[in-house]
Amino acid sequence: MENVVAINKDVNIVAYYFKRGTKRLRCFPKKMEWDGKNVIFTEQGLRHPTKKGQRMIHVFDMTDGSADYRLEFDAQALTWTLVYIADQAFSPMDPQYAASNLSAAATA
């Protein structure tokens, strides 16, 4: 079993960053305020849409290099929810698996 802490609380995303996608710019959260702490995300894993009834929810899997965070953005209520934090028991991410290094390896 992995170490997953369910949070399910509203959080503030105070900074964003943009990335060029294949068709348009994609927006990702950069800095999160939660429980009096600031978390700065270093890499996005996957952004995927899902539905709750008719409401569109955008799910963001983010990491700050030492834990994975799952955030949900409600496109109707315009709220951010921190769903869970995972993998805090593990050592920090191996730099060789960071997206920048993987992309560099692929193009080399």
Place this chain on the structure above:
Amino acid sequence: MPQATSALQLPLNRAPALVMHIDLNSCFATVEQQARPLLRGRPIAITNRLTKNACVVAASYEAKVKGVKVGMTFGAAKVLAPDIIMIETDPPKYHHVYQILVNIMRSYSPNIVMKSIDEGIIDFSGTREAVNKRPLTVIGYEIKHRLKEEVGPWMKCNIGIAPNRFLAKTAASLHKPDGLDIIDHSNLRKILSKLKLTDLTGVAERNQARLNACGIYTPLQFLNAPADLLKRHVFQSVCGEDWYKRLRGYEVDDFESSVKTVGRQFVLDDMQPSEETLRSRLAYLCETTAIKLRYKDLCARGIYIYLLYASGDAWYERRMFKSTFFSNAEVYRRATLLFNRRPRGDWVRMMAVSCYGLEPSNMAQVSLLDEVNREVWLTETVDQINSQFGEFTVTYASSLKAKSVVSQKIPFGSTRYFELLLNRA
């Protein structure tokens, strides 16, 4: 006097290799590793439930290196790889990747077939003149690159190119992960000489035994076997002739099968379930079976119940009715008729409900009988509410307990109910 039929004799198919098979190997595990960078490089197993006895539905390459195989229990996987991490399936995530894959494939040819959640086929026939003039290997590498661009840098896929679907799938499994291979008439014998019989899709233990019994021990011997031997002695059916053609690169697998049954099954969470628990689970299975029926715009005339007991004994009963049915209440009522006849005295381990005798739905037809109309309107209204506010917003009290326990999970193979599954996820 009956005329003797001449035995089928075909050379290797010399047609150009225009079928491309794309396979996201270890799809769920790779997608999870893409989504959560901290899992990259670690052995992970994807299971449908977070319990020790849950079956591993996908394992990462790091886990496979340690001997973990799809289908084993998580407990057994943990013995092989003590540091393995268990992750529960997350259907919306896989569906997102599936849609991206479909869009990429569709940009090359309108003739695509998704064989399952993580694999599909592009048929380039008829597109080479005007659209896809580049060599298929170049297109293959472009698809790999686009997948990394659009999903993420951790995504890998195997690509196989051949004159038919079977050989394309075989080619896709030659160099895992992230391989790209071509099989055509020029290298078919060379590639088959390096494989075992069970490396061929569709040949497992039983077919291997059938082939061995007729003196066929290698894929090359299988290829060289005459059609008559395969048809009359090995498979004793037309399947033998299909294998003869398939191995030579002729297409025999481009048919679409229609839906014959719609159903659900569940391995009980309680080792000694009470009558109340059994009926609650049955109600839930019937409700979700009826939802599936309506999703496919079908109604059924027959129902089938299957129970597996703790002793290993199984019991089933089926019945065909004169009238068709589609509503949750009717499926449950008719299933209960059969369920009440079950043998008692042992604990039920697994139960399954299936509807058969399927026909196009007649819900749009207004009936002369008011009670039938009322049932249709009620079902439509409940379906609309559930579609607007989420599945099971309005539901039966009898199946309420089961809903907290039984969750819809990723099925193997078919993508028929993927959209429906997502609404409930």
